[in-house]
Amino acid sequence: MGQQVKTVPTPYPYTSILELxxxxxxxxxWQRLVNTVADMFNAPATFINQANLKGIEVIIASEKPExxxxxxxxxxxTNIYCHHVVKNSSELYVKDAKQDPQWSNNPEYTEDNYVSxxxxxxxxxxxxxxxxxCVLDTKVTDYPETYIKALSVIKEVVDSDLRxxxxxxxxxxxxxxDPLTQIYNRRGFxxxxxxxxxxxxxxxxxxxxxxxxxxxxxxxxxxxGHDIGDDILKTFAKTLKMNSRSCDLVARWGGDEFIVLIHAxxxxxxxxxxxxxxxxxxACPIKTEIQFSFGYAVLKPGERTExxxxxxxxxxxxxxxxxxxxxxx
Numbered sequence: 001m002g003q004q005v006k007t008v009p010t011p012y013p014y015t016s017i018l019e020l021x022x023x024x025x026x027x028x029x030w031q032r033l034v035n036t037v038a039d040m041f042n043a044p045a046t047f048i049n050q051a052n053l054k055g056i057e058v059i060i061a062s063e064k065p066e067x068x069x070x071x072x073x074x075x076x077x078t079n080i081y082c083h084h085v086v087k088n089s090s091e092l093y094v095k096d097a098k099q100d101p102q103w104s105n106n107p108e109y110t111e112d113n114y115v116s117x118x119x120x121x122x123x124x125x126x127x128x129x130x131x132x133x134c135v136l137d138t139k140v141t142d143y144p145e146t147y148i149k150a151l152s153v154i155k156e157v158v159d160s161d162l163r164x165x166x167x168x169x170x171x172x173x174x175x176x177x178d179p180l181t182q183i184y185n186r187r188g189f190x191x192x193x194x195x196x197x198x199x200x201x202x203x204x205x206x207x208x209x210x211x212x213x214x215x216x217x218x219x220x221x222x223x224x225g226h227d228i229g230d231d232i233l234k235t236f237a238k239t240l241k242m243n244s245r246s247c248d249l250v251a252r253w254g255g256d257e258f259i260v261l262i263h264a265x266x267x268x269x270x271x272x273x274x275x276x277x278x279x280x281x282x283a284c285p286i287k288t289e290i291q292f293s294f295g296y297a298v299l300k301p302g303e304r305t306e307x308x309x310x311x312x313x314x315x316x317x318x319x320x321x322x323x324x325x326x327x328x329x
Contacts, residue, residue, distance in 0.1 A: 012053065044137060046067075048131065048132070093143070
């Protein structure tokens with residue numbers, strides 16, 4: 001009989017936001033929100049939690065004497081309510097834990113007598129889960145739908161603050177904008193890349209650089225004229241923006257080359273992104289079909305790869321992609 005292997009809990013992939021010097025979040029507002037929720041629900045405990053390398057960590061706690069956990073409290077891998085919200089990316093409402101045996105080993109219920117739980121997932125700008133906004137009570141509850149909707153609105157305020165972390169700190173000025181496509185130019189991308197990399201590194205998040213080159217663009221220009229060529233470039237840029245999130249950087253690198261820097265959990269998003277692009281471009285009412293080749297490079301958390309090196313990797317990948325489309329003799 002083989003030796004039993006002990007399962008090591010797998011942490012969530014992000015750095016604790018409490019360990020970072022982030023001035024962009026209004027912590028006092030988060031505290032007021034949490035206290036307001038506790039008062040509105042007449043609940044002994046309300047929290048904003050983050051799923052990070054430590055586990056589920058309390059970021060903001062309601063300021064009530066009955067609130068058992070304080071900011072910095074952590075649970076790595078026991079059967080607490082918030083783990084289910086994060087892992088399922090969905091709302092969880094437990095009206096009475098006594099009625100459901102799955103909570104029989106939940107210390108929040110068995111030790112602290114939090115018999116009721118309502119939790120909503122809080123999201124990073126790329127859609128992955130930051131953590132939870134949750135309400136716990138020591139008595140059985142039956143919240144009206146209006147309360148749950150109100151909690152959703154408060155959750156959206158926290159989501160918005162997280163999006164603000166990834167907003168550019170500089171306005172989209174003319175010097176940063178490509179006049180034809182109205183997306184970033186090379187200068188804008190290069191300047192904003194530094195702050196984006198710094199923030200991603202501090203938050204232990206991965207970046208992927210996507211590099212696009214339009215196929216047969218010169219032929220389209222020659223055959224249909226420069227006005228159609230400009231329409232192709234503007235349409236492609238608009239489609240890139242439409243398929244990107246507010247935290248992503250989208251730029252025209254020059255000519256018919258474009259780059260996008262995205263925050264991504266894994267490399268599967270590259271195929272998803274390109275499939276969406278192809279689907280949207282095929283539906284565009286333009287005189288000629290818009291096709292593209294692409295390459296990408298991954299910037300893992302903690303790496304400080306220079307842009308030139310990333311572009312070289314992505315360009316080589318893109319060249320192989322373009323080469324594979326050519327008919328073989």
